[in-house]
Amino acid sequence: xxxxxxxxxxxxxxxxxxxxxxxxxxxxxxxxxxxxxxxxxxxxxxxxxxxxxxxxxxxxxxxxxxxxxxxxxxxxxxxxxxxxxxxxxxxxxxxxxxxxxxxxxxxxxxxxx
Amino acid sequence: xxxxxxxxxxxxxxxxxxxxxxxxxxxxxxxxxxxxxxxxxxxxxxxxxxxxxxxxxxxxxxxxxxxxxxxxxxxxxxxxxxxxxxxxxxxxxxxxxxxxxxxxxxxxxxxxx
Numbered sequence: 001x002x003x004x005x006x007x008x009x010x011x012x013x014x015x016x017x018x019x020x021x022x023x024x025x026x027x028x029x030x031x032x033x034x035x036x037x038x039x040x041x042x043x044x045x046x047x048x049x050x051x052x053x054x055x056x057x058x059x060x061x062x063x064x065x066x067x068x069x070x071x072x073x074x075x076x077x078x079x080x081x082x083x084x085x086x087x088x089x090x091x092x093x094x095x096x097x098x099x100x101x102x103x104x105x106x107x108x109x110x111x112x113x
Numbered sequence: 114x115x116x117x118x119x120x121x122x123x124x125x126x127x128x129x130x131x132x133x134x135x136x137x138x139x140x141x142x143x144x145x146x147x148x149x150x151x152x153x154x155x156x157x158x159x160x161x162x163x164x165x166x167x168x169x170x171x172x173x174x175x176x177x178x179x180x181x182x183x184x185x186x187x188x189x190x191x192x193x194x195x196x197x198x199x200x201x202x203x204x205x206x207x208x209x210x211x212x213x214x215x216x217x218x219x220x221x222x223x224x225x226x
Contacts, residue, residue: 034214043117043204043217044156089156100169101146101206101215103156 002027006090006104013080014112021075021107023064023090031094033057033066033073038087038106047075047088085111119205119218126225131193134221136205137186144208146215147180147190151201162188195225 007022025031032051036044048057053068062077073090090104118137126132138145146161160170165182173180177196182188192199202222206215 036215036217041219043219044206044215045217046214049214099144099208100158100161101208102158105155 002031002092002094002096002102004090004092004102004104006088006107008105009087009108010110011107012110012112015082016079017111019075019077019080019084019109021088021090021109023073023075023104025071025073025090025092027071027092027094028096029094030068031092033064034091034093034101035062035064035073035075036089036091036103038089040086044089080109080111082111082113085109117205117207117216117218119203119221121221122219123222124224126195126223128196128225129194130225131191132195132199132223132225134190134203134205134223136188136190136218138188138205138207139209139216140186142207142209142216144210145182145188146206146208147188148204148206149201150204150220156204159190192223195223197225200224 003026005024034049035047037047038044048059050057050066056065064073064075087106087108089106091101093101120135144163147159149157159172160180162182180190202220204217204220206217208215
């Protein structure tokens with residue numbers, strides 16, 4: 001079945017450091033890929049998405065590229081801020097999964113001032 | 114649109130009591146999902162609906178859980194009888210159509226004592 005694997009956290013960085021959160025997926029067909037962010041006490045919000053191979057999703061300085069050859073969708077940001085502290089979820093949706101959104105386990109990011 | 118609206122935001126109940134969680138999806142969205150989030154198990158999909166019809170309830174943990182969607186603008190998740198291990202944050206999400214992202218409500222934090 002379809003699945004998403006993302007790096008375990010927590011990830012602790014200093015402000016202005018470079019961020020990478022790895023995400024790989026297993027799916028038949030051509031899934032859509034997403035990164036969601038969850039701030040404390042809130043629901044998940046879409047951060048960025050990509051719907052086909054080689055697409056790059058970007059938002060708020062974050063970006064991720066849909067790599068079909070490596071089945072990956074790694075999240076990157078060049079310079080993190082304290083306000084980026086949150087839990088980040090990689091997710092996919094595919095017709096082969098009945099369009100259910102499958103989430104990774106989440107990666108908690110702490111950014112220190 | 115006000116987004117996905119869930120109520121109540123917090124619920125504390127005694128073991129054995131019935132609990133009903135409510136969700137109003139974004140108007141016009143075709144899909145509605147119920148998720149449960151815990152530290153141990155992360156985000157679990159419980160059930161989802163398409164055009165008010167339950168499509169996949171394989172994630173519903175046991176017969177104590179039931180969900181309904183009587184119309185396009187309202188869904189309920191009921192737990193009867195509730196148990197302490199049901200304590201979690203329950204999220205509702207809606208999607209416009211297959212290729213788009215999910216919009217989440219702010220969740221209901223359920224505590225069963």
